Structure formats: C-alpha cells, structure tokens
Amino acid sequence: MKTNLHNHITSFTTLPSRYKGRLQTNTTMKTLLLITITLLSFRLTAQTFRIVDAGGSGNYTTIQAAVDAANEMDVIEINSGVYPDDVDAGNKKLFYRSKDDIATVLITAAHFKVATGSVVKGLNFQGNFIVNSPEGATYRSSDITLLDGNIFSSVTGYNYANIRFINNSTISATFTEESVREVYNNKITNQLQVRNIARTESENATNVIIYNNDIRVVSLIEGSSINSYRLFFFNNKVEGNVSVYGGDNLRGISVVANKFTNIRLYNFNGLYDVEILGNEIGYKSASSLGYGIQISIRSSTPVADIYNLKINNNLIDSCLVALSMVRGSTSGNVNSGRQEIEFRNNVINNSDQLFSTESGVTSPVVYAQNNIITNCNDPLGSYAAKSYFITNDFFNTGDYPADINSLNVDPLFLDPANGDFHLQSGSPCIDAGAGTAAIDLDLTPNDLGIYGGPYSMENYEGADPRVMMLNLDRTSIDPGEDITIKATGVSGE
Numbered sequence: 001m002k003t004n005l006h007n008h009i010t011s012f013t014t015l016p017s018r019y020k021g022r023l024q025t026n027t028t029m030k031t032l033l034l035i036t037i038t039l040l041s042f043r044l045t046a047q048t049f050r051i052v053d054a055g056g057s058g059n060y061t062t063i064q065a066a067v068d069a070a071n072e073m074d075v076i077e078i079n080s081g082v083y084p085d086d087v088d089a090g091n092k093k094l095f096y097r098s099k100d101d102i103a104t105v106l107i108t109a110a111h112f113k114v115a116t117g118s119v120v121k122g123l124n125f126q127g128n129f130i131v132n133s134p135e136g137a138t139y140r141s142s143d144i145t146l147l148d149g150n151i152f153s154s155v156t157g158y159n160y161a162n163i164r165f166i167n168n169s170t171i172s173a174t175f176t177e178e179s180v181r182e183v184y185n186n187k188i189t190n191q192l193q194v195r196n197i198a199r200t201e202s203e204n205a206t207n208v209i210i211y212n213n214d215i216r217v218v219s220l221i222e223g224s225s226i227n228s229y230r231l232f233f234f235n236n237k238v239e240g241n242v243s244v245y246g247g248d249n250l251r252g253i254s255v256v257a258n259k260f261t262n263i264r265l266y267n268f269n270g271l272y273d274v275e276i277l278g279n280e281i282g283y284k285s286a287s288s289l290g291y292g293i294q295i296s297i298r299s300s301t302p303v304a305d306i307y308n309l310k311i312n313n314n315l316i317d318s319c320l321v322a323l324s325m326v327r328g329s330t331s332g333n334v335n336s337g338r339q340e341i342e343f344r345n346n347v348i349n350n351s352d353q354l355f356s357t358e359s360g361v362t363s364p365v366v367y368a369q370n371n372i373i374t375n376c377n378d379p380l381g382s383y384a385a386k387s388y389f390i391t392n393d394f395f396n397t398g399d400y401p402a403d404i405n406s407l408n409v410d411p412l413f414l415d416p417a418n419g420d421f422h423l424q425s426g427s428p429c430i431d432a433g434a435g436t437a438a439i440d441l442d443l444t445p446n447d448l449g450i451y452g453g454p455y456s457m458e459n460y461e462g463a464d465p466r467v468m469m470l471n472l473d474r475t476s477i478d479p480g481e482d483i484t485i486k487a488t489g490v491s492g493e
Contacts, residue, residue, distance in 0.1 A: 117143030
C-alpha cells in the first residue's frame with residue numbers, strides 16, 4: 001500500500017517564523033539558500049509503550065531491560081530518575097522519550113548507543129551518546145535518526161547514521177562518515193565537527209545543512225579525503241573560527257548570513273562553486289585578530305584551481321588582513337590554474353591590509369567591485385597587480401589602487417561604532433555602483449557596500465524568504481520510506 005503523507009510522520013523540520021516564506025517569483029534575485037525538509041516516516045503498525053521507572057513504578061527499572069524486550073519502533077518512555085547503566089540497542093530502531101520534565105530524567109551511563117532510524121526526544125545525557133549504522137549501510141539506505149530537544153555532554157555519529165540534530169544543547173558534537181544531514185537550532189558550548197561530508201561528488205544525497213546554531217567556541221567543519229560536496233552553513237553564531245578542510249576538492253559550499261571570527265578554506269587541490277555571502281566576520285573578537293578570510297592551498301598539488309568563488313556582501317571588521325592566500329602544511333611553491341575571485345559589495349573596516357599573498361603562492365585574479373574600504377592602512381596589498389578594482393570607495397586609507405570610477409569620500413555609514421553599516425540618506429555611495437547585472441533589491445542602481453546588489457544583507461535581516469522552487473523526490477511513498485522536499489529560495493522583501 002502506498003500513501004502520500006501518512007499519519008505516522010513523527011517530525012517535520014520547522015524554520016523560525018521569519019523563514020516561513022511565501023511562494024513568489026523575482027527574477028532580480030539570486031538563489032542563496034537550499035533548505036532540505038525531510039519527513040520522517042515509520043512503520044504503519046501498532047507501537048508498544050514500555051515504561052521505565054528507576055523506582056519500580058514502571059514495566060522496567062533499567063533502560064536496557066526495556067530495549068531488550070522491545071520490538072522495533074516501540075516507544076521507550078522514561079520516568080524521572082537517575083539511570084547509570086550503559087545502553088546498547090544494537091540495530092533495533094526505537095523511540096526514546098522522557099515522560100516528565102527533561103531536567104528530572106538524568107542518564108549518567110558512560111555510553112548510550114542507539115541504532116540509526118531511532119528518535120530521541122527530551123532526555124538528559126551526561127555520558128557519551130553514540131549513533132551508529134549497521135555494517136554495510138550507505139548514506140541513501142540509512143534511516144534518519146532524530147535527536148530533538150535533548151541535553152548532551154557529547155554526541156558522536158558514525159557510519160552513515162543519517163542524523164538530524166535539532167534543538168539540543170551539548171558541549172561537543174562530532175559527526176563522521178557522512179552521519180549527519182542537518183544540524184539546526186542547537187547550542188554547542190565547545191566544538192562542532194562534521195567530517196567526511198561526501199566521499200565522491202557523484203553522491204547527490206550528501207547535502208549537509210547547518211543553520212541557526214549558537215556555537216560558543218569553535219566550529220570545525222571537515223570534508224573527506226576526496227571531496228567536500230554541497231555544504232550549507234547558514235545563519236549561525238560562532239565565537240571562534242570556521243574551518244573548512246578540503247582533503248582533495250572543496251566543491252559546492254554556501255556560507256551565508258553567519259557571524260564568526262574568521263573563516264579558513266584549506267588543504268585543497270581545487271576550490272569550485274563556493275559562496276561566502278552576507279556574513280559578519282570579526283564577530284565577538286578583539287581587534288587585530290589576523291585574517292578575515294584565508295585560502296590555504298595544498299602545497300603538494302602542481303596546479304590549484306579556484307573557480308567561481310564568490311565573496312560578496314560581507315562585513316569584515318577589525319582584521320589584520322581581509323583576504324589572505326597562503327600555502328598549506330607542506331613546503332614548495334604553488335602554481336595557479338584558474339584562480340579568479342569575485343569580491344563585491346563588501347565593507348572592510350579597521351583592517352590593516354586588504355589582500356595578501358604568501359611568498360611562493362601565485363596571486364589570484366580578484367575582481368573587486370562596489371566595495372567600501374575604510375580605515376585600512378594598505379588597500380593595495382599583494383594581489384593588486386593581478387586584480388581589477390572597479391568603482392570602490394576608499395576612505396581614510398593608505399594609497400589605494402588605480403580604480404575605474406573610484407571614490408575617496410566618507411560613505412556616511414549610519415552608526416558604524418555600533419555595527420550599523422547602512423548608508424545614510426545622501427551618502428555618495430548610494431546608486432554609485434558599477435555593473436549592469438548588479439541591481440539593488442529596490443531595482444535602483446547598485447549601492448556600494450553590504451546593502452547593495454542582489455546579495456544584499458537586507459536578504460537576511462528579519463524579512464520573510466521567497467521560495468523560488470519546490471521539488472519532491474517522489475509523489476508517493478511506501479510505509480517506512482522518506483520523502484524529501486527541497487525548497488530553494490532567498491530571504492528578503
């Protein structure tokens with residue numbers, strides 16, 4: 001029997017209200033974000049509730065006893081109490097939840113292991129929480145594991161566990177072997193690690209979406225030893241750096257509307273189709289912290305390609321170098337293949353140098369257009385000889401490059417001391433931009449700075465999104481199967 005949307009959907013990815021968009025079409029805007037919404041499905045069979053109570057008022061006094069007695073997809077309901085015994089569910093998919101308030105159900109087991117395809121809601125874990133798939137599982141064949149509204153000490157996913165990690169609090173989270181699909185609305189007080197995002201670029205199901213998280217110290221996002229492919233990092237707050245490790249190639253990465261100290265793209269042979277758009281770089285950091293954006297090429301490669309890298313509409317504040325190019329961990333020169341960087345509508349403020357290239361690395365060609373550079377000692381930098389500067393504003397800077405239609409005026413920011421880089425009415429940077437394809441959201445000529453052009457920061461500041469396209473991977477499903485809805489769109493009025 002097939003059903004279109006059966007009545008055993010246990011979870012649905014819900015965006016905050018400001019992201020619940022209308023279906024509209026606007027040909028002047030670019031597609032900035034792909035959100036994959038997965039409906040989690042279970043068998044259409046009766047489920048048995050197995051009550052665990054440490055004091056003896058339930059069916060079982062330990063969680064493991066309930067797991068041993070359960071049939072697949074039974075509900076393990078846990079009453080208030082302290083549960084110190086380790087749990088290993090093997091390959092049995094179960095639904096674990098607290099009956100009472102989350103703070104009253106404390107699981108102190110050193111190890112709590114669940115099978116992929118399980119659901120865990122509203123529990124408090126002090127030990128190591130582990131999700132693993134059976135041997136031989138692949139990304140497409142694994143079921144989704146939903147971790148929703150829990151408190152963890154640490155979380156580890158292995159072996160294609162297909163985890164959706166939502167509304168949790170944890171000290172650290174590590175997901176390896178393509179074990180995570182979605183990390184949403186979590187508070188991570190130490191470190192997030194996502195490893196082996198994709199083994200090969202041909203595996204189309206390897207999208208990883210990380211959005212709306214508060215990561216207190218460091219976010220480390222690693223690719224695999226072959227390819228990192230289709231990573232969305234959107235609207236996160238990170239008090240440290242974001243590191244994206246290539247292994248071989250970095251391909252298909254969108255880093256959009258985040259706040260972080262700095263970002264590093266490193267140890268790759270090729271960088272393809274990468275977007276760094278609308279981010280606040282230098283977030284919660286002291287001045288003179290180092291680079292804002294660093295590109296680190298693996299030195300062992302004879303030719304390193306950088307193709308279709310867009311760095312647009314970012315605020316880069318209080319960094320020694322806004323954009324730097326360095327060698328990887330090994331010695332030797334790095335020769336360039338195609339190396340072109342689009343660098344448009346950014347604001348670089350209080351930075352010592354605009355661009356820099358380490359000795360032994362061939363400078364890329366940078367197309368710098370419609371940017372505002374203020375309080376910068378060296379806007380020329382070491383890229384300048386191979387770069388094209390078109391209609392930028394250099395204010396209170398050192399010597400600036402020979403720029404087509406350049407300005408040297410106060411941009412009249414609204415309140416830069418408090419982080420507001422809107423342009424005041426009457427700013428000489430309004431409608432002053434170049435590029436016939438770069439039109440502002442109000443259909444006027446392009447403003448300079450982060451609120452100009454199709455990738456304007458206005459896209460992310462409190463307005464509802466526009467959904468440009470909806471795609472379903474199938475029109476009907478068998479019981480126990482997933483249906484994936486892909487909504488592609490942009491935010492902004």
